[in-house]
Amino acid sequence: MSRRLRVGLLSFAHVHAPALASTLRELEQVEFTGIHDEDVARGQAAAKEHGSRWHDTADGLLAASEAVVVASTNVDHRRYTEAAAARGVHVLSEKPLATTVADGRAMIEACRRAGVQLGVAFPVRSSPAVIALKDAIASGALGRIRAVRATNPGQYPGRWFGDKRLAGGGAVMDHTVHAADAIRWLVGDEFARVQAELGSFIYGLDVEDCGLLTCDLAGGAFASIDCSWSRPQTFPTWGGVTLHVVGEKGTVDVDVFRQALTHYDDSADRARLVGWGDDLTTRMIGAFVDAILAGRPVPIDGEDGLRALEVAIAAYRAAETHLPVAIADLRV
Amino acid sequence: MGVLGAGFAGAMHAHSAMGLDDVQVVAIAALPLDQGAALAQECGARLATAEQICAADDIDLVVVATPTHLHAEYATAAAKAGKHVFCEKPIARTREQAEEMVRACDAAGVTLAVGHVVRYFPEYQRAKQLLDDGTLGRPAIATLVRGNFSVGSAREWYLDSAKSGGVVLDLMLHDLDTVRWWFGEPSRVYARRFTGRAGLEYALATIRYDDRPIVHIEGSWAEHAGFRTGFELRGDRGMLVHDSRATSPLTVQSPAGPAGPAMMATPTLAESPYRRQLRDLFARIGRGERPLVDGHEGLRSLALGLAVIESADSGNVIEWKAPA
Numbered sequence: 332m333s334r335r336l337r338v339g340l341l342s343f344a345h346v347h348a349p350a351l352a353s354t355l356r357e358l359e360q361v362e363f364t365g366i367h368d369e370d371v372a373r374g375q376a377a378a379k380e381h382g383s384r385w386h387d388t389a390d391g392l393l394a395a396s397e398a399v400v401v402a403s404t405n406v407d408h409r410r411y412t413e414a415a416a417a418r419g420v421h422v423l424s425e426k427p428l429a430t431t432v433a434d435g436r437a438m439i440e441a442c443r444r445a446g447v448q449l450g451v452a453f454p455v456r457s458s459p460a461v462i463a464l465k466d467a468i469a470s471g472a473l474g475r476i477r478a479v480r481a482t483n484p485g486q487y488p489g490r491w492f493g494d495k496r497l498a499g500g501g502a503v504m505d506h507t508v509h510a511a512d513a514i515r516w517l518v519g520d521e522f523a524r525v526q527a528e529l530g531s532f533i534y535g536l537d538v539e540d541c542g543l544l545t546c547d548l549a550g551g552a553f554a555s556i557d558c559s560w561s562r563p564q565t566f567p568t569w570g571g572v573t574l575h576v577v578g579e580k581g582t583v584d585v586d587v588f589r590q591a592l593t594h595y596d597d598s599a600d601r602a603r604l605v606g607w608g609d610d611l612t613t614r615m616i617g618a619f620v621d622a623i624l625a626g627r628p629v630p631i632d633g634e635d636g637l638r639a640l641e642v643a644i645a646a647y648r649a650a651e652t653h654l655p656v657a658i659a660d661l662r663v
Numbered sequence: 664m665g666v667l668g669a670g671f672a673g674a675m676h677a678h679s680a681m682g683l684d685d686v687q688v689v690a691i692a693a694l695p696l697d698q699g700a701a702l703a704q705e706c707g708a709r710l711a712t713a714e715q716i717c718a719a720d721d722i723d724l725v726v727v728a729t730p731t732h733l734h735a736e737y738a739t740a741a742a743k744a745g746k747h748v749f750c751e752k753p754i755a756r757t758r759e760q761a762e763e764m765v766r767a768c769d770a771a772g773v774t775l776a777v778g779h780v781v782r783y784f785p786e787y788q789r790a791k792q793l794l795d796d797g798t799l800g801r802p803a804i805a806t807l808v809r810g811n812f813s814v815g816s817a818r819e820w821y822l823d824s825a826k827s828g829g830v831v832l833d834l835m836l837h838d839l840d841t842v843r844w845w846f847g848e849p850s851r852v853y854a855r856r857f858t859g860r861a862g863l864e865y866a867l868a869t870i871r872y873d874d875r876p877i878v879h880i881e882g883s884w885a886e887h888a889g890f891r892t893g894f895e896l897r898g899d900r901g902m903l904v905h906d907s908r909a910t911s912p913l914t915v916q917s918p919a920g921p922a923g924p925a926m927m928a929t930p931t932l933a934e935s936p937y938r939r940q941l942r943d944l945f946a947r948i949g950r951g952e953r954p955l956v957d958g959h960e961g962l963r964s965l966a967l968g969l970a971v972i973e974s975a976d977s978g979n980v981i982e983w984k985a986p987a
Binding site: 529541555566 | 801803804806851853854857859863865867869871874876879883885886887895897899901978
């Protein structure tokens with residue numbers, strides 16, 4: 332068997348952490364080095380549940396690892412990434428990359444200086460349907476892409492996701508970046524301008540739970556992103572990702588999580604969807620690990636994470652002023 | 664009833680009127696005239712010019728189903744001749760034209776109704792009811808979509824924005840009117856649109872209300888598989904979802920495939936929304952009441968459509984003030 336990469340899980344704060352831990356345990360090209368969490372009780376329970384080693388300190392985990400997946404609160408991405416880089420450990424950061432453009436830049440710079448790779452968790456790029464669309468666009472089959480209507484609505488995740496100090500915002504910070512990354516990757520173009528309407532209408536939070544972005548890309552295409560936590564508690568699944576892509580030669584609809592059984596569950600008094608499509612977390616972490624093992628650039632890097640974060644940051648600024656915000660104005 | 668125009672809308676209204684008690688389609692006008700011959704024969708109506716229809720003693724109401732940029736000219740002529748006017752949406756191509764129509768009908772003391780037929784579609788009426796009775800709670804965010812293949816491939820005047828107003832005034836206007844009907848007058852509009860070759864046109868609009876809700880609307884002439892509508896309406900107590908592609912109670916397949924001839928009619932309601940619209944209009948005229956969507960209301964929805972176009976073309980956020 333070929334070499335396995337030693338990978339640890341840094342923090343268990345994120346809702347995706349259990350799935351990340353399971354994936355790290357199961358991937359054959361990974362040796363799961365264990366978990367460190369700033370919340371000791373939570374981290375120890377997680378380590379026990381996933382049959383992995385508990386590390387009292389981040390340094391201990393980093394010393395045992397060649398790479399870490401950072402699944403902390405959004406605001407902690409920077410400090411964990413900088414600690415990993417200082418130890419020469421590669422990083423796969425949960426999304427969004429950071430909560431400010433300055434933090435995102437600092438993370439990229441820290442990893443560059445240390446000679447380690449920085450990846451960002453955008454699993455939508457691992458969807459076979461999205462990859463098929465990317466190939467079709469690249470081949471010219473759809474003609475020039477003129478517009479995209481993207482949605483990434485979800486249920487309110489609860490916990491720290493509604494706390495601006497830890498999450499950096501609400502639904503916009505949580506969900507804009509998946510769609511923004513998919514759009515710029517598919518169209519092969521960069522965001523130039525963002526307008527946004529936000530509101531806190533459903534859960535009584537201090538952060539927005541509804542958000543609708545209208546964006547211009549540099550090459551003239553336009554796109555909208557619905558990032559709202561609009562799925563009711565009775566919705567049959569957590570949410571979803573859809574892309575309605577209009578090209579000059581064709582129109583394509585992608586519903587990334589459409590492959591699901593409908594389960595009418597009397598014990599829960601509701602219907603729910605049971606997905607059976609490819610596991611995107613497995614494919615995403617696999618692609619990251621394979622790149623590190625092969626000494627190739629990771630497929631989704633810190634710059635990609637920063638570009639997507641800029642869209643979210645621009646949305647907050649636009650919503651304050653009711654005016655479109657140029658992405659270039661965030662970089663001065 | 665006399666019908667000006669024998670295209671899609673003229674034929675729809677003429678056919679819809681045929682099953683109504685106390686309503687008779689007596690004359691059809693078209694340009695050139697013989698293009699209305701088939702429709703006139705189907706309705707047992709005579710072919711006549713627009714001037715003859717306006718002057719006819721046996722006509723009480725004129726349906727204006729001409730290309731959009733001609734609505735004002737014909738509606739004004741009909742009003743001056745003392746006829747009630749039912750005008751297909753949009754009320755007109757420009758705000759000035761619409762204002763002229765409203766003035767002419769008010770001065771003549773005749774009814775001016777505008778065919779915002781979505782207000783007669785039961786799925787949209789149900790949503791309105793669940794909003795109004797509080798079932799959904801306060802509306803938070805809504806998305807409405809409406810798409811079709813490019814109608815410009817069937818009728819060339821649609822391709823000329825100066826005549827039709829493109830996908831925004833012809834298609835998205837249904838949802839702009841719906842949003843006004845559901846939520847009232849918004850406060851801001853931001854939009855984008857593009858026009859491609861062969862009638863391809865697509866627009867996205869974001870409509871913000873003072874406080875709430877946020878509304879997103881898609882109007883598409885890039886829906887190559889054919890007509891569809893949908894909406895998703897989230898209030899703070901629940902969410903409604905409509906998708907026309909998932910609600911047809913009748914699906915027919917033939918060995919010839921999708922290109923084969925239609926084997927059977929596929930009605931989905933006992934009475935079509937178009938007929939309900941005409942039935943309601945005639946009943947209201949009979950009772951001396953205003954139509955459900957009068958000229959002023961049609962003008963306000965047109966103005967919102969024009970604001971969407973202005974935003975898309977200028978790139979700016981448009982602060983919205985509804986015409987009185």
